[in-house]
Amino acid sequence: MPELPEVETIRMQLEKQIVGRAIRDVVVLNPKSFQGDAMKMVGQKVTNVQRKGKMIIVDLSGTLKLLIHLKMSGQLVFGDSNLESKHTRVILKFDKGNLYFNDMRKFGWIKLASESETEMLSEKLGPEPFSKEFTQEYLYSVCQKWGRPVKLLLMDQEKVSGIGNIYANEALWCAEISPMKRARDLEIEKVQKLHKCILEVLEAGIKYGGSSAKDETFVDVYGEKGHAQEHFNVYQKQGEVCNRCGKTITKSMLGGRGTYFCPKCQE
DNA sequence: CTGCGGTCCTGAAGGC
DNA sequence: TGCCTTCAGGACCGCA
Secondary structure (H helix, E strand, O other): OOOHHHHHHHHHHHHHHHOOOEEEEEEEOOHHHEEOOHHHHOOOEEEEEEEEOOEEEEEEOOOOEEEEEOOOOEEEEEEOOOOOOOOEEEEEEEOOOEEEEEEOOOOOEEEEEOHHHHHHHHHOOOOOOOOOOOOHHHHHHHHHOOOOEHHHHHOOOOOOOOOOHHHHHHHHHHOOOOOOOEHHHOOHHHHHHHHHHHHHHHHHHHHOOOOOOOOOOOOOOOOOOOOHHHHOOOOOOOOOEOOOOOOEOEEEEEOOEEEEEOOOOOO
């Protein structure tokens, strides 16, 4: 499930590959994967590639923007040769090279949107973790208003954008906080530590090129897997020993999501 | 406000 | 070997 580090990895590579290039043709193999009139993009140049939370925004030379959400199993693979696979849903053909949108589970989407529509979707998202708005004070204030488990707050895109199940689990281990702890019960020092840990695990995720853990389909724009999973402490580590205290990592369900934590040092 | 459960979709995993 | 069932999971929606 691509989260901020995976999407950012793709964004940086995509920027290198497609900025300045013109779209020559669009092939929509699965209509549900593409919303809007694909032919309106033909002839337009890519001027910029941005990211908002887990969403990629491709600016075009006209006023339209191409929004991409990879959801569970989406991939964006770029290359000169024919890279079409069984799971290819959309192909963007550039004057040089093609971009393949692969999506096994078909949850992801590409949308051709106006500036105002893009604005509306972006406004629904909370602050970017690496932005100046995402301060310790901000995190503490949203925690104070949250009577549910803190893990659900981290995954709520309206509170902070870009964190999903993997990095929520890892950030909470780092901060020594139980995923089930009610956010409003956290002491300010714990929230400050959590803030630091969020940035730390996301930074590591980007540094290692994203996570391609077991059951994950993530590959970068060049089709390469990430290595962040080699540095995880809890995600999919149930039954293994905690790297901090030696107790056994537990898996349970929270909000319908697999939740991994150390029952001893995360309280 | 909070917490459920259903929806989309498919491959993998488990049962027999 | 192979068929059948179950299930995860981001975001969203409806219901209690």
